[in-house]
Every structure is written in C-alpha cells, then in structure tokens.
Amino acid sequence: MGIAAKLFYNPEDRQDTLAYRVRPSxxxxxxQQERWNDLAEVLKNGLRDVFGKPVSSWLQGSYKFGTQIxxxxxxxxxxxxxxxYVEWQGSAESGEVKPLELKDRVQSILDDYAADGANDATSVANPKQRCNRICFLGDFHIxxxxxxxxxxxxxxxxxxxxxxxxxxxPxxxxxxxxxxFEGSERDRARRLARYLKMWAALTFEAPARPSSILLTVLVADAMKAINSERLSGDDEYFAQWLVRSRKD
Structure with missing residues (x-):
C-alpha cells in the first residue's frame, strides 16, 4: 500500500485518513441510531392506534447503505x-387510509414528538411532497x-x-x-461512495447536486466493470472510477 493509499484508508491509523474524515463519528x-429507533416506535404505535392496522418501519437511504457522510x-x-408502512392486503386504493390522511397523521405525531423537550428535536418542517421531516440537535434530521x-x-x-x-x-x-459485493469489497464500495458523495457536496450547490442514490449506483456499476487485479488501495480504485466516468 502506497502513501496515497494510506491517506485514503488505513485501518492502522484511521483518524488521519479521508475515509474517517468524511463519515460520521x-x-x-x-x-442518530438511538433517536431513530425511538421515533420509529412512536410512529408505529401512533399510526397503529389511529388506523387499526399493522404498521412497520424500515430504515432506508444512505444510513441504511452505510454511505452516510x-x-x-x-x-x-x-x-x-x-x-x-401501514399494511393491508391488496392495492393501495382498496384500503381506507388515504395518502394525505396518512401524511397528515405522521405530521401530527412528529409535532407532538418535537413538543417533548426530552426528545432533543429543534423543529418540524412543513410537509414535503414525498416525506415529513423532523430536525434534531446534533445537526441531523429524519x-x-x-x-x-x-x-x-x-x-x-x-x-x-x-x-x-x-x-x-426502496x-x-x-x-x-x-x-x-461481499465482505471487504462491499466495505470498499461504501468508502468509494462516501468519497464521491463528499466530492459532489463540495463541488455542487444542493439544488444541482447529483442524488446520493445515483452516485452510489454509479460506484457499484464501476466497481463491477473495473479490472481490479492490479489495484490495491482506495486511491487506485477512485482514479479508475474517474477514468471510466470520463470515457462514459
């Protein structure tokens, strides 16, 4: 492993590497895990009480993929x-729970959750087209x-x-x-996705930034296409991804 590779990722000195500095501590x-676990239970119980149907939750996005920056x-x-997820068998249209009714109830539960000072919530945003948002101390939102x-x-x-x-x-x-991927290759793919996402975050303003899932898929596709027999460190993989992306 060369000097450049160790600056990207070095398990023997992880705090002085790019891999460590772009990821959450x-x-x-x-x-974050403590907060979303608690919120998930509150949401499931609240929706179950109102709609009388089974309710489940599923973490998704960068946190789920292990590519959060x-x-x-x-x-x-x-x-x-x-x-x-409010559950019933059959099509969504066959159930009694309407889309806006569901989102309004989620918004109400988030408002009540934020009103409890013990939950460290700072605000609840106005409903977005495809989600509801609650913000917390520690600079994160769900x-x-x-x-x-x-x-x-x-x-x-x-x-x-x-x-x-x-x-x-999702x-x-x-x-x-x-x-x-399997094992260490999946770990490397996660690191490469984080490098790329941080590059995009520093290069583009939020409205013009490529989506996180797009960048993650690009990394996966590139890693499957790259001839990795002579590659070792993350720096070499990242360089090969850049070469491939320019050709495409």
Missing part, C-alpha cells in the same frame, strides 16, 4: 430516511416517507402531499446493492 452514529457545508445536516405495504405481494406505494400514491420500493435498490 461513532458517537454521531450512536446518537458528514455535512460538507455550514448549515447542512446529516440526513436519515425512516420509512413507515425524513419520514409514508407507505402502503402489501406484505404478501411485497408491493409498496408512497403517499404524496398532493393526495396521490407513487409506486416506490427495499429493491438496497437488495440490489447488497448483492453486488
């Missing part, structure tokens, strides 16, 4: 995506997309703020990602 991960700019926050789930058919529909539903399956892309 262990303490931040623990704090630190905020790159002042004022930006860690982002966590926590999906909630986005809560709301779904109908037909567990038997393994189908999901996302509730939107305009009262419609969208076919959406589980499918996560399963695809996991199946691309």
């Amino acid at each position: 262990d303490e931040q991960i623990e704090e 630190r905020p790159a700019r002042t004022g930006e926050e860690f982002d966590i995506d926590l999906g909630v 986005d809560v997309p709301s779904y109908h789930l037909d567990r038997v058919a393994d189908l999901r529909d996302l509730a939107t703020q305009d009262g419609e539903r969208e076919s959406s399956d 589980k499918a892309i996560y399963v695809w990602w996991k199946d691309q």
